[in-house]
Amino acid sequence: MKDDIVAIATPLGFSAIGVIRLSGPNVINIVKRVFSPRRNKDLEKVSSHTLHYGNIIYKDEIIDEVLVAIYKAPNSYTGENMVEIFTHGSPIILEEILKILVEEGARIAERGEFTKRAFLNGKIDLLQAESINEIIRAESKTALKRALSKLKGEVSKSLRELKSKVEHLRIYLEASMDFPEDVEEREREDWLRRLEEIKREVSYLLEKAERGDWIKGGYxxxxxxxxxxxxxxxxxxxxxxxxxxxxxxxxxxxxxxxxxxxxxxxxxxxxxxxxxxxxxxxxxxxxxxxxxxxxxxxxxxxxxxxxxxxxxxxxxxxxxxxxxxxxxxxxxxxxxxxxxxxxxxxxxxxxxxxxxxxxxxxxxxxxxxxxxxxxxxxxxxxxDGIFLNVYHREKLKEIYQFCEEGISVLINLPQSLDILGDILYDMEKAFGEILGEEVSLDIADKIFANFCVGK
Ligand SMILES: Nc1nc2c(ncn2[C@@H]2O[C@H](COP(=O)(O)OP(=O)(O)OP(=O)(O)O)[C@@H](O)[C@H]2O)c(=O)[nH]1
Ligand SMILES: [Mg+2]
CATH class of the missing domain: 3.40.50.300 (P-loop containing nucleotide triphosphate hydrolases)
Structure with missing residues (x-):
């Protein structure tokens, strides 16, 4: 069972408004207990994506005049119930409200935990999750543009397409696996051609990632x-x-x-x-x-x-x-x-x-x-650059190696279809890891650890 998390989502400093964010099954109820709406209403009964005006009151004391936004599962950023409280942008108010919400049962979110939940709830894939961090941290217009396209899933799309090419190839191969001696030369050549095409595309992606590097870090x-x-x-x-x-x-x-x-x-x-x-x-x-x-x-x-x-x-x-x-x-x-x-x-x-x-x-x-x-x-x-973190780039390099191995097996050991099948299987798995389908939680944790709190 998921718990309820809370964080201040805006930088701490004096500003016009500040935002506190909550996500989890009971967050609407938690906020309801400390929020007194101007017009009498039950926050738990209002519709999703609505805004409500009122006061945060704790132990009979008005803490601030706020706006409360309600988002209901599954139609929210994280896929869970969410509340955003818009307060005046004073760090003292923000800290005070945060403390109250914790006393009411919410837990302070870890870095990137909101986005991590969005990822775990299938709202976004791992590459998109990462792009959100890159959007926040983009240092130039070009970097921002790249990160936005990653959020839209363009990089994920080309990776998914490549993955399905590998999958097709493996399925073909498995059909012939029991009778490798019956495989015709023509068929083998077709496989080879396909593997080489995959290898070319992987190397193209790696090149783009290199270019993405300098877009992000500067030319x-x-x-x-x-x-x-x-x-x-x-x-x-x-x-x-x-x-x-x-x-x-x-x-x-x-x-x-x-x-x-x-x-x-x-x-x-x-x-x-x-x-x-x-x-x-x-x-x-x-x-x-x-x-x-x-x-x-x-x-x-x-x-x-x-x-x-x-x-x-x-x-x-x-x-x-x-x-x-x-x-x-x-x-x-x-x-x-x-x-x-x-x-x-x-x-x-x-x-x-x-x-x-x-x-x-x-x-x-x-x-x-x-x-x-x-x-x-x-x-x-x-x-044309894309952003890939070091873990994903290493995976992509691994896939490139697999391509070379596969090609070499096809040429030098044409009867060993089982070896080739294993290689293709590992390739698919590696693609899945980049896309976050086969999560290595270890890597996911490292990625989310780079986020700021509240994201
Ligand atoms: N007249 C003139 N003098 C210049 C110009 N640019 C640099 N200088 C002079 O050339 C000398 C060397 O300049 P620096 O900028 O220190 O040269 P550098 O290539 O960094 O030298 P190192 O750090 O020793 O390798 C200084 O006395 C500068 O004032 C220029 O455009 N016109
Ligand atoms: Mg010098």
């Missing part, structure tokens, strides 16, 4: 180049504040510095200023450069900065070529210090590389650079 842009070309100055110019130390001494920046920037398109960008790359002079230099290389691996876009007032060294060209050879990374060549007489010979760089001219010191070309970053973001089909 990572890194400033690299040899010492003293003006990376920190450029970082400050982009951030529009003096964050990083700038000096004429090469090797000023040792550790990397991270800054967050919202572009006018609503994209969140994380910008990293790093230690200049080159031949280290000392151990600190060396450590700084190692860190730069680490950040390089995680970045989406590299701004390779050169000093337009100087000459490009051999070492700098090598560095550029090395960075350019990194896979899946976009790169822009930023020529800085255009306010000074220019000595740089740009023909040493290949022609097809995108070039932007700026002066970090004088603020010239900074907007062009921002626009260029925006262009790179939108060219990456960012609408």
């Amino acid at each position: 990572r842009v890194i400033l690299v180049g040899r010492p003293n070309v003006g990376k920190s100055s450029l970082f400050n110019a982009l951030m529009k504040e003096d964050r990083a130390i700038v000096t004429p001494i090469p090797g000023t920046t040792r550790d990397y510095i991270e800054g967050e920037l919202y572009l006018s398109s609503g994209h969140l960008v994380k910008i990293y200023d790093t230690a200049g790359l080159g031949i280290p002079k000392d151990i600190l230099d060396k450590m700084g450069m190692e860190k730069t290389e680490k950040i390089l691996e995680k970045s989406n876009l590299i701004l390779f900065v050169v000093d337009g007032s100087g000459e490009i060294s051999e070492e700098e060209i090598n560095l550029f070529e090395k960075i350019r050879s990194y896979q899946n990374k976009e790169i822009i060549l930023v020529i800085n210090k255009v306010d000074l007489p220019q000595k740089v010979e740009l023909s040493v760089f290949s022609e097809d590389i995108e070039k932007i001219f700026v002066s970090a010191k004088e603020g010239i070309g900074i907007e062009d650079l921002e626009k260029a970053i925006e262009r790179h973001i939108s060219s990456q089909e960012l609408e």
